[in-house]
Amino acid sequence: MxxxxxxxxxxxxxxxxxxxxxxSLLEQTLGVKIHVTKNLNTDLxxxxxxxxxxxxxAEEAAKRKCELAMEETGFDLAxxxxxxxxxxxxxxxxxxxxxLVYLFDRALxxxxxxxxxxxxxxxxxxxxxxxxxxxDFARMVRFPTHAIILKNDLNKPTTIQKGISDYDxxxxxxxxxxxxxxxxxxxxxxxxxxxxxxMGVIEQATQAMLTALxxxxxxxxxxxxxxxxxEIGLPCSLCALPTQSIxxxxxxxxxxxxxxxxxxxxxxxxxxxxxxxxxxx
Numbered sequence: 001m002x003x004x005x006x007x008x009x010x011x012x013x014x015x016x017x018x019x020x021x022x023x024s025l026l027e028q029t030l031g032v033k034i035h036v037t038k039n040l041n042t043d044l045x046x047x048x049x050x051x052x053x054x055x056x057x058a059e060e061a062a063k064r065k066c067e068l069a070m071e072e073t074g075f076d077l078a079x080x081x082x083x084x085x086x087x088x089x090x091x092x093x094x095x096x097x098x099x100l101v102y103l104f105d106r107a108l109x110x111x112x113x114x115x116x117x118x119x120x121x122x123x124x125x126x127x128x129x130x131x132x133x134x135x136d137f138a139r140m141v142r143f144p145t146h147a148i149i150l151k152n153d154l155n156k157p158t159t160i161q162k163g164i165s166d167y168d169x170x171x172x173x174x175x176x177x178x179x180x181x182x183x184x185x186x187x188x189x190x191x192x193x194x195x196x197x198x199m200g201v202i203e204q205a206t207q208a209m210l211t212a213l214x215x216x217x218x219x220x221x222x223x224x225x226x227x228x229x230x231e232i233g234l235p236c237s238l239c240a241l242p243t244q245s246i247x248x249x250x251x252x253x254x255x256x257x258x259x260x261x262x263x264x265x266x267x268x269x270x271x272x273x274x275x276x277x278x279x280x281x
Contacts (some may be wrong), residue, residue, distance in 0.1 A: 001215060004108060005077070005225055006031035013080035014067035015042050017193035021203040022079065022101075029210045032077065037069050042063045042080075058082040059113065062102035066157035074104040079200050080211075085123040085190060097121035097198055099205040103213060110224055110254075114209025122146050125154065125187035134174055135167075137186050143170070147194035150174055162196055215251075219258035228252045231261075237270035242276050245271045 010032040014020045019036045026032055045061050055061075065080035081101045088094040096119050103112045122141040128150075129132045138148060147165040150173050151157035159181055161173045177184050192198055217225040229250040233242035250263040252258070275278040 001031035002029065002223070007033065008077055009033050009035060009071045009073070009075045010077045010079060011035045011037060011073045011075045013037050013042065013078055014192070015040060016063045016191045018081055018199075020193075022081075023208050025203070025210060026079065026208050029214065034270050035073060035075070037072055040065070040068055040072055043100050044144065046234060052100070058084050058098070058100045059102065061114075062100055063104060063111070066102055066104035070104070070106065077104070079103050079206075083190065083192075083202070085121065085196060088119060089144055090210055091119070094119050095121055095123040097123060097201050099198070099201045101202065101205040101209040103209055108223070110213070112209055112224055114205045114207070115213055116200055116201050116204035116208055118197075118204070120200070121197055122188050122195070125185060127154075128174065128184045128186045129176060131171060134170065134184075134186055138167075138170060141188050142197070143167075145196060147189035147191075149187050149189045150177055151185050152177060152183055152186075154185045154187075154248035157185075162189055162191070164189070165194065217253035217256060217258055218260065220253060220256040222255040225251050225253055225260075230265075232270045234264075234266075236273055236276035236279055238273040238279050239276065240270075241276065243271045245275060 010026060012022055012034065014036060023034050040064055045064060049231060062080045062082040066078035069078040070076065079101065081099055084098045085095060088096045096117055098115065098117045101114045103172050122172055124141050126137050144165045147163050148170060149162045150164065151160040164170050164173060174184055188196060189195060192202060206244055213224055216223060216227045230246050231248040233247040234245040236243050246265060249262045251260045
């Protein structure tokens with residue numbers, strides 16, 4: 001329990017069941033009373049399926065969700081998340097899921113973010129011409145535990161069916177859409193309540209946010225002793241020259257201004273030579 005939060009009302013801004021993985025972490029760590037928005041349509045800020053494009057960054061969208069949740073409930077403490085999907089920056093053909101969890105405490109003027117990135121995602125889409133191709137796609141994306149969306153256009157659909165999670169319904173919708181539209185696109189339904197893999201990443205991001213939030217300043221004991229920068233240069237274990245790996249994290253207190261440099265944040269004092277530009281150019 002955290003004294004600054006114990007007993008306070010916290011609203012989770014979601015219409016997709018994210019509270020299922022956030023609730024216990026928030027309650028047990030902070031001691032808050034959890035509420036969930038009832039009338040907030042977060043899809044108006046952007047959808048994965050293409051009907052509404054997100055405007056701005058994931059951080060801006062999550063902050064706006066918190067603000068809207070506060071307006072709905074009158075509470076001064078809110079949490080929201082925003083997900084992004086795309087290609088891995090280094091591994092060709094590998095999709096990644098990045099989740100950002102945002103806590104906004106208006107009373108204490110705290111904006112705290114936690115992130116988690118995972119390649120354990122089924123994020124995928126394909127053009128489907130026959131039922132066998134559709135069923136192959138379904139098996140590949142972990143259907144039916146992970147739902148599928150069918151639509152007549154990849155980017156600007158006019159006919160769309162979301163949340164398909166059983167084989168009979170999948171084939172029924174496919175046959176109907178193909179007879180009417182001729183072209184069918186299948187994609188993974190990335191909404192949290194239809195995607196257990198994504199739920200796991202949201203849970204990890206929530207934990208990362210709470211770890212950052214409850215990190216206290218060594219000088220004044222204020223919450224959210226914030227990571228402000230990192231320093232590369234971890235020495236190579238073979239030649240001792242600096243590598244591109246992280247040597248230190250830099251923290252600063254938002255209240256008293258105290259700063260601290262923490263060496264070896266990854267709990268290792270030297271890097272493997274395979275990551276050294278000199279030993280392995």
